[in-house]
Structures are given as C-alpha cells and as structure tokens.
Amino acid sequence: MTGDRDERALIAEWRDILAVHARTACEIDRALHRYGLGASDFEVLDVLAGGDAEDGCTFRVQELADRVHLSQSALSRLVARLEKEGLVDRGICSEDRRGVRVAITADGRARYDEARPSHRAVLERMLPKGALVKS
Template identity: 75%
Template sequence: MVRKKSERALVDEWRGILALHASTLCELDRALHPHGLGASDFEVLDVLAEGAAEDGGSAYRVQELADRVHLSQSALSRLVGRLEKDGLVHRGMCSEDRRGVRVGLTDAGRARHTEVRPLQRAVLARMLADRTGE
C-alpha cells in the first residue's frame, strides 16, 4: 500500500511539473508575441546574450546552443533561420571546424533581448511563485 502512494505521489508530481512547464510556455508566448518573439526565440537570445560559450566567446556552436536550450538541432536550425531573417542573430562558419556553424547576437538582437528580458523574467517570477506558494 505504501508503494502505491509513493508511486502515485511521484506521478502526480511529474504531471504537476509538466503542467507548470506548459502553462509557463503559454504565458511566455503570450507576453513575448507583441515583441515578435516566442518563448524558444527568447531562450536562444538569452543564452547568446549570456556570452559564455564553451570556448569563452560570445558565439555558440549550433550543437552547444541546442544543448543549452533543449531543442533538437533541426528545430534550432529553423528557429535560428527565423531569428537571422529578422536580423537578431548572425551565423558564420566555425573557424576550428569548417563543418560547424556558430551563432551570435547582432546589435538588434542584443537590443531586443535587453528590451524584453524584464518582461520574460516577470512572467517566470509570477509562474514559479504560483508553484512554490511565494
């Protein structure tokens, strides 16, 4: 009997995490849409703005970026293509491996990130406070 309760609690906790993730993404998408961004778009800009790539530079290899934003390489490539078309990021060949591609912020991308970051952080604070009861 104890095992069933423990298993049920585990499943309920997992479903709670999934629900929080889904509702937070929806809130982020709604808040960021007027600025021409979605939650994943902003996450890419945010990681690039942190400028702490493994090599210490500010441009990330696509695979490194995919690992940080938890997207497949193909989904990230499409997203980066849209951000590049909008002038927010640039792509270039990786100097140490000509097969690789690096992605970095443009000045417009840095400005958009700076503009939208407080909004994104406010949504996160509100959504996560609801979960923790703060």
C-alpha cells in the same frame, strides 16, 4: 517501486511539473508576442546574450541545442528565422569548417533587452520562490 514515494505520488509530481511548465510557457509566449518573439526565440537570445560560450561571444549550434533543449534540426530552423529577422548571425567555425557558430547581433541584443523584463516578470509570477526545489 522502492524509495520514499509510491508510484502514484511520483506520477502526480511529474504531472504537476508538466502543468507548471505548460502554463509558464503559454504566459511567456503571450508576454513576448508584442516583441515579435516566442519562448524558444527568447531562450536562444537569452543564451547568446549571456556570452558564456567557450569563446565568450558565439555558440556552436550543438552548444545552443543542449542549452535550450531543442533538437538540432528545430534549432537550425529557429536560428535561420532569427537570422532572417537580423537578430543573430551565423558563420562557419574557424576550428571546424563543418560546424556553424551563432552570435547575437546588435538588433538582437536590443530586442532581447526590450523583452527581458517581461520574460522575467512572468517567471517571477509563475515560479514562486521554492515552488520547484531540486532534490
């Protein structure tokens, strides 16, 4: 291997990242359980609540999939469940009738706002400032 790190150091760093991710995801799931949400549910609501989509209020399913790092099929199942719970709405894209847009509902925003402090507290606790620095 070339570069500053040897293979063992590179693999050790990768495994450390995976361990931090796994521990943090478990803590997030535990913290959000009382709100009836899992980590992926919250991530979708978090993106939708941010409202930084192309049109400012809804996202195409593919845009969401790219942001929450789920396959399109997994995201479609998750969105269907969130829609059934009244947390999001799905509709056909006006610019492309084959596409589906997703938007957060008032109930979804309320649940998100309620759960957000717990989510952020887990991140603060599990991801100390500077622990994972991009190179």
